[in-house]
Amino acid sequence: MKKMLLLCCLLYAGLLMAQDTTVRDLRKQTERTIKKDSADTTNWVWKTGGLYTLTVSQGSLSNWAAGGDDFTLSLNTILSLFAFYRKDRHNWDNTLDFAYGFVRTTSTGSRKNDDRLDLLSKYGYAIAPKWNIATLFNFRTQSFKGYQFHSDNTKTLISNFLSPGYVLFSIGMDYRPNQWLSVYLSPITTRWVIVKDDSLSQKGLYGVPAGKHSHNEIGAFVTASFLKDLAKNITYKGRLDLFSNYKHNPQNIDITMTNILAIKLWKSLALTWNVDIVYDDDTRIFGPNGTSARTQFKSLVGVGLALRF
Structure with a gap:
């Protein structure tokens, strides 16, 4: 009987020691600090x-x-939004830019000096540290009617909503050397040029045959996007688009470049500079006979309200 009692005591003591060791091990595991990899962006x-x-x-x-004019009034507004998605090897970039401006004077009346609606969506899957296989969609147009004003105070309608409008879809490679710059290259891109307005469609403008409302183009496409705070109070956003139409004059490359520079002066007061450069070989509304394509340049500088969010 004494031997049995001694054996039970030894077994019970062993169980207590084993349990105590297990508890200590569990406590160490729960209290240890887990170091996060600096390259981990899963959150x-x-x-x-x-x-x-x-x-x-x-x-x-x-x-x-x-x-000078007895009265002048000008208003310019820009709304630039972005939504970026990052998860494992997946990335999805979405940007929406809306700009509108007009100027009114006693001698010339009201005229718009800025009008742009631009939506870009790009999805990529990483195959290397700086390279993605990507697809891209872009929609670009203006929101209101635009006129060409003549010296005899007459005007001619030259643009409207979806006249022209551009819808672009492509598959290519996206190069991302850092978080501020993205360079997308596609050797095969399809683009539709839309002229919805019937009166403009009859004129055969923007490369769309007369009487038609759309025209398809196949070509190569490159776009470079840059978004960064250059300093504590200075933000720059820029984008350059290049398109070469394989079907017609591929050597004449269409160029669209937008730049927004915002310098914060005080609280919500900022100096903004907006510069756009456009060349479209099919936009032949310039020159003495209105049959020439030219480089279009626009620069707007102003001080006013600026909100970042």
Whole structure:
């Protein structure tokens, strides 16, 4: 009986020691610090934000010897939004840019000086540290009617919503050397040029045959996007698009370049500079007979409201 009692005591003590060791091991596991890999971005799913600017200026003259318009008013607004998705090897970039501006004077009346609606969506799958296989969709047009003004105070309608409009779809490679720059290259891209307005369609503008409302093009496409805070109070966003139409004059490359520079001056007050450069070989509305293509340049500088979010 004594032997049995001694044996039970030894077994019970052994169980207590084993349990105590297990508890200590579990406690060490739960209390240890887990180091996160600096390259681990699994927690970054969506990153969203944008920039909104509003610039207003007004001037009045009365009995002014140097001359000028009695009244001038200009307004320019830009809304630039982005939504970026990152998860494992997947990345999806979405940007939406809307810009509108007009100027009114007593001598020329009201005219718009800016009008742009641009949506870009790009999905990529990483196959190397800086390279993705990617697909891209882009829609670009203007929102309101645009006119060409003549010296005899007459005007001619030259643009409208979806006149022209551009819808582009492509498959290619996306090069990302860092988080601010993306360079997308596609040897096969399809683009539809749309002229929805019937009066403009009859004129055969923007490369769309007269009487037709759309025209398809096949070509090569390159786009480079840059978005970065250059300094604490300075933000720059730029994009360059290049398209070569294999079907017609591939050597004449269409160029679209947009630039937005915002410098914060005080709280919500900022200096903004918007520069656009466009060349479209099919936009032949310039020259003496309105049959030439030319490089289009636009620069808008102003001080006003600027909100980042």
